[in-house]
Amino acid sequence: MRTVSNSSSYPSRTSGVRLVVVHTAETPCEEGRAYNIAAYLANPAVRASAHYVVDPGETVAQVPEEGTAWAAPGANSDGIQIEQAAYAGYSADDWQGADQQRMLREQLAPLVAGICRRWDLPAVWLSAADLLAGRAGVTDHNTVNEAYRASDHWDCGPSFPAGLLMELVRAELGETTAGPAQAEQEYEMRACEMNDGQILLVDGMEYQVLSEGRPWDEINAILIELGRAGLIPTRDGGVPVIEKIGDNAVNALRKVGE
Ligand SMILES: [Zn+2]
Secondary structure: OEEOOOOOEEOOOOOOOOEEEEEEOOOOOOOOHHHHHHHHHOOHHHOOOOOEEEOOOOEEEOOOOOOEEOOOOOOOOOEEEEEEOOOOOOOHHHHOOHHHHHHHHHHHHHHHHHHHHHHOOOOOEOOHHHHHOOOOEEEEHHHHHHHHOOOOOOOOOOOOOHHHHHHHHHHHOOOOOOOOOOOOOOOOOEEEEOOOOOEEEEEOOEEEEOOOOOOHHHHHHHHHHHHHOOOOOEEOOOEEOEEEOOHHHHHOOEEOOO
């Protein structure tokens, strides 16, 4: 993988990685573009950067994943930014083009899967509501703007095949589509595990600490019961899904009692 470094970035992060944010760089989808886009962004006058740029033939690295790129206000500090050689104005047919499909399948999906693996992110596509609820996963610049209203960018556009991308990513990760919790499904609550191992029940913008003073057997029984009642996501016929949740996401919520 070639690298084009960029001084318009922060060498370290102020928070952990929660999001993969995909963009379109508004250039034709063809080989050689990723390097050109990275070189363009590297000009200090441009004041923008990305972690990776992809085209049909190549992935170019720019900002290290441990650093913060300047690409999507609202999701810079906890996001990994990927620019595609593509247009936000592409139609669904355009995204079916040979070069576009090659970029999605051979460059973007393996790249996103690797990031999900390295940072322990669920391979789910997030809505603006998911972002505001502090969920982790994959999204695009337009959705970040819907959630945080920080700019007017609308990439990757309304026809971007996000469902196909996530299918490809899950296949790369060896997950079936029935595996992880589907972000588009609505549940009353979520079971989450903090970095320190505490288990939380998150209900909208509030949470309670389920593991406080309870043995694991009891916690597990409660989670299975909640799953059976359809209140939290489950997989494989009833196993409660426990999402990882970062400290920053927890800090944005309000703690309530039992
Ligand atoms: Zn963008």
